Amino acid sequence: MIFSIFSKTNPFCSIIVLSIAIVIMIFFGISKKRWIKKFTIILAAASLLAALFANIYNFAALGNFSSHLVSFEILQVIEITIILFGALNILFFVSANNIENEHFIKILILLLLSVCCIIFIIISRNFLLVFLSLCAFLISIFQLVTSLNTRWGTGAKHILRFFMSSSLAVTMIFFGFSVIYGSTDFKNFRQIVESETLLNPITVAGIIILGVAIYLYLFLFPFQGPYLKLMRRCEYSSMPVVWFLYFPAGIFLLGKLNEVIFYIKENCNIYIAAVFVTLSFVCMVSGNIGAVRTTSTRRIFSFIFLSFNGIYLLNYGALSAGFVNIETVQWLNIVNLSVLAVSFFPAYSIAVNIEKGKGSDSESGIRGFLRSNTYLSINLIIILLSWFYYIEFLVIYFREWNLLEMDISNLAVLILAGISFIFLAVNIFRLIIIQFLKSSKENGRGDADDGTNSIVFHKFHYIYISFFTVIVLMMLAAAILRILNVEIYIFSFEITGNKFLEYLMTK
Amino acid sequence: MSLQLVFCFSFLLFLLGLFGVLYRVDIVSILISLQLIIVSSMVNFLSFSYFLYQDTTWAIVFIFLGMVPLYLLMFCMIFYSYLSFNNLSSNPDNISVVNNFSLFELSKSDWWGEDDL
Numbered sequence: 001m002i003f004s005i006f007s008k009t010n011p012f013c014s015i016i017v018l019s020i021a022i023v024i025m026i027f028f029g030i031s032k033k034r035w036i037k038k039f040t041i042i043l044a045a046a047s048l049l050a051a052l053f054a055n056i057y058n059f060a061a062l063g064n065f066s067s068h069l070v071s072f073e074i075l076q077v078i079e080i081t082i083i084l085f086g087a088l089n090i091l092f093f094v095s096a097n098n099i100e101n102e103h104f105i106k107i108l109i110l111l112l113l114s115v116c117c118i119i120f121i122i123i124s125r126n127f128l129l130v131f132l133s134l135c136a137f138l139i140s141i142f143q144l145v146t147s148l149n150t151r152w153g154t155g156a157k158h159i160l161r162f163f164m165s166s167s168l169a170v171t172m173i174f175f176g177f178s179v180i181y182g183s184t185d186f187k188n189f190r191q192i193v194e195s196e197t198l199l200n201p202i203t204v205a206g207i208i209i210l211g212v213a214i215y216l217y218l219f220l221f222p223f224q225g226p227y228l229k230l231m232r233r234c235e236y237s238s239m240p241v242v243w244f245l246y247f248p249a250g251i252f253l254l255g256k257l258n259e260v261i262f263y264i265k266e267n268c269n270i271y272i273a274a275v276f277v278t279l280s281f282v283c284m285v286s287g288n289i290g291a292v293r294t295t296s297t298r299r300i301f302s303f304i305f306l307s308f309n310g311i312y313l314l315n316y317g318a319l320s321a322g323f324v325n326i327e328t329v330q331w332l333n334i335v336n337l338s339v340l341a342v343s344f345f346p347a348y349s350i351a352v353n354i355e356k357g358k359g360s361d362s363e364s365g366i367r368g369f370l371r372s373n374t375y376l377s378i379n380l381i382i383i384l385l386s387w388f389y390y391i392e393f394l395v396i397y398f399r400e401w402n403l404l405e406m407d408i409s410n411l412a413v414l415i416l417a418g419i420s421f422i423f424l425a426v427n428i429f430r431l432i433i434i435q436f437l438k439s440s441k442e443n444g445r446g447d448a449d450d451g452t453n454s455i456v457f458h459k460f461h462y463i464y465i466s467f468f469t470v471i472v473l474m475m476l477a478a479a480i481l482r483i484l485n486v487e488i489y490i491f492s493f494e495i496t497g498n499k500f501l502e503y504l505m506t507k
Numbered sequence: 508m509s510l511q512l513v514f515c516f517s518f519l520l521f522l523l524g525l526f527g528v529l530y531r532v533d534i535v536s537i538l539i540s541l542q543l544i545i546v547s548s549m550v551n552f553l554s555f556s557y558f559l560y561q562d563t564t565w566a567i568v569f570i571f572l573g574m575v576p577l578y579l580l581m582f583c584m585i586f587y588s589y590l591s592f593n594n595l596s597s598n599p600d601n602i603s604v605v606n607n608f609s610l611f612e613l614s615k616s617d618w619w620g621e622d623d624l
Contacts, residue, residue, distance in 0.1 A: 127569070128568070128572060128573070131569075131573055132572055132573070135576030135577060135580060139576065139579060139580050139583060142584070142587075143583065156591035156592070157591075157604050157608070160587065160591070160608075161608070163584060164537060165610050167541060167577075167580055167581065167584065168544075168610070170577065170580070171524075171541050171577065172525075172544065174544070174545065174548045174573055174577065175544055175547060175548040177548075177573075178549075178551035178552045178555075178569075179551060181551075182554070182555030182559070183555075185559070185563075222611075223611055225611055225617035225618065226610065226611075229617070293619060294619070294620065302620075
């Protein structure tokens with residue numbers, strides 16, 4: 001029976017599961033009773049888990065699905081899984097920080113609605129559906145962020161700035177689609193690539209406008225102002241919402257241009273490589289310099305997240321320079337997003353607890369954290385060290401290349417990626433070393449900085465952070481085995497393979 | 508009237524809108540500039556459909572379905588700004604917010620953010 005339901009609702013199973021939960025929660029929307037709020041948290045979590053199961057089971061049972069509106073393949077399954085996992089963590093943050101909010105149940109409804117919209121973005125392939133789901137997503141995420149900040153008060157102007165910039169990006173995407181439609185009469189990118197009309201200058205102009213719009217949407221340098229201002233002033237759970245719902249939507253939009261980028265790369269390799277490498281270098285270096293300059297933990301995390309967004313561009317730069325193929329780029333982008341999810345959630349949850357305890361987001365909050373809470377500090381160090389996964393990207397880029405055979409674009413990627421890595425390492429070591437330093441109280445300066453000792457972490461926090469540490473350690477082991485070319489199979493499934501995605505695609 | 512002329516006109520509108528969004532410093536002007544970009548997209552859809560594709564319904568559907576959520580998004584933002592800064596006459600801070608609202612500034616604070624609020 002379940003199989004027949006899945007076959008009829010393929011590939012919208014996860015959306016339907018979430019929609020059912022939304023409909024049930026609407027009946028409790030105005031309730032302020034605590035037990036009903038707890039019930040809605042359980043309902044939301046159960047619906048997200050059920051959607052996760054439905055997503056994977058559906059694909060395993062029925063395989064790929066493709067129509068003129070949507071495309072549901074292994075890449076989409078993995079992206080939806082990451083989003084649902086991120087949404088579960090966001091639910092944890094929202095519940096921990098907003099359960100007293102009178103609009104709490106409405107906030108949860110908006111959260112599930114945003115997840116539904118982003119799933120639509122992932123599976124859509126038709127221009128119209130991509131655009132509609134993007135607009136619906138932006139509306140729901142705007143409402144979610146504003147609802148979370150109703151009691152915060154200081155961020156209204158910056159919320160407006162942030163979403164006006166996003167509106168500009170969406171409007172530009174609308175214009176870009178109008179130009180592409182006009183020059184080709186096609187309704188999705190695959191048709192354009194297959195027909196080879198992409199060399200038409202008007203189509204190229206449309207693609208460039210789309211690319212600029214996505215760049216603007218992601219608030220990459222030099223457009224980062226509204227993002228940084230908002231992150232400094234918003235409520236605690238708004239930051240994960242922006243990081244793991246808002247930004248992934250932009251990444252998935254960029255992913256829809258994969259085939260187009262690959263096609264353009266075949267025709268004007270050197271120029272597109274130069275553009276991607278320069279942009280990624282600016283993003284990664286500026287992001288890390290910004291993080292080094294600041295003393296606010298919120299801004300440190302915000303800047304580092306921006307610099308990691310630059311890695312997506314670096315992957316496309318590596319593709320253009322001929323280091324990797326399109327499947328590897330898709331795989332690296334997914335790895336990047338996954339590692340960000342497993343590292344930022346626990347690290348940020350520790351930072352939030354310290355900020356709440358101290359009343360300030362100054363970096364002095366984590367000074368001496370190793371002495372005050374050794375267990376969580378060691379976990380935090382392991383999680384921060386996971387950001388070195390960037391080394392694996394460099395290994396994948398350069399393992400088949402001889403330095404003497406490289407041309408100018410290859411060398412540029414190598415040098416710029418290396419410089420970016422040095423800046424990232426400085427930030428990681430800074431965040432680790434500061435935990436070893438003595439706090440102000442231990443130094444004999446009994447000022448306001450001695451709050452770390454009195455901060456109590458809930459038991460659930462310990463479980464939550466330990467869970468992510470275990471995942472990080474497992475990913476680290478897999479990465480090391482992959483670099484050493486050691487093959488490990490589980491049920492004839494190579495879990496350490498470099499061509500994991502290609503392997504899945506062939507199945 | 509030729510397609511080239513209409514396309515140039517729509518591109519001009521787009522550039523005008525983009526310039527307005529990036530240059531103007533009050534919320535109303537920025538919203539009007541966004542409208543210019545939407546209108547230029549609409550002109551594109553209609554002109555290409557009329558001149559090249561014999562009035563296909565797809566372009567009309569895209570315009571209609573595309574503009575509804577875009578205007579809904581803008582309405583949400585106008586409503587939010589009204590709720591947040593509606594007391595214009597009595598609170599001078601709100602006037603400064605509405606009239607001093609550039610999206611992107613070339614200032615140190617905007618580039619690096621700030622540590623002290």
